[in-house]
Amino acid sequence: MTAMTVNERPVDFALDPATPLLWALRDAANLTGTKYGCGVGDCSACMVLVDGEALRSCLITLADAEGRTITTIEGLSRDRSHPVQQALVAEQAIQCGFCTPGIAIAAAALVRRNPDPSEEDIRAAIPNLCRCGVYPRLVRAIQRAGRVTRRAETISAAPAPGIDPADAARAVPAMGGGSAGTEGSSGGSSEP
Incomplete structure (x- = not known):
């Protein structure tokens, strides 16, 4: 064992x-x-x-x-509230998501030991490969996570797990898509 x-x-x-x-x-x-x-x-x-x-x-x-x-x-972070997780969402530094957990872990270690990393620090500390190419946004996200860690900024980004979709749609109108978008599309004429 x-x-x-x-x-x-x-x-x-x-x-x-x-x-x-x-x-x-x-x-x-x-x-x-x-x-x-x-x-x-x-x-x-x-x-x-x-x-x-x-x-x-x-x-x-x-x-x-x-x-x-x-x-x-x-x-x-069980509720996705870690500054790196929040910053990755806020900076839209996630594409397919496959590499994201490894990037978040590497970034969390970096921000913990250096909450004010330069672009060079980030490039040296994050060896992760991302097939989607989020690197410019990744640098911004990690620097933003550092600012949050230093308490120089706050982020209101990703909803906590389990949030009701209707509540999320009210908070983020782009997520609504449901009622307004479907009413307009279903009310048109159906000519052959």
């Missing part, structure tokens, strides 16, 4: 100690926010915090993680 703390809970994995942490998290703990991208440490989609440091979970074995504290995207 390999013991560690995952998202603030003690976990014992009854797996081969040579198993990559990535597979233990995804398959045994059902923490699928940690993504499998390449399996060789190039893409960083599998990034997790290990004792506060952003590391690629495909390159860490369970034996390497034993006794350590692991934080996955699910444990970063």
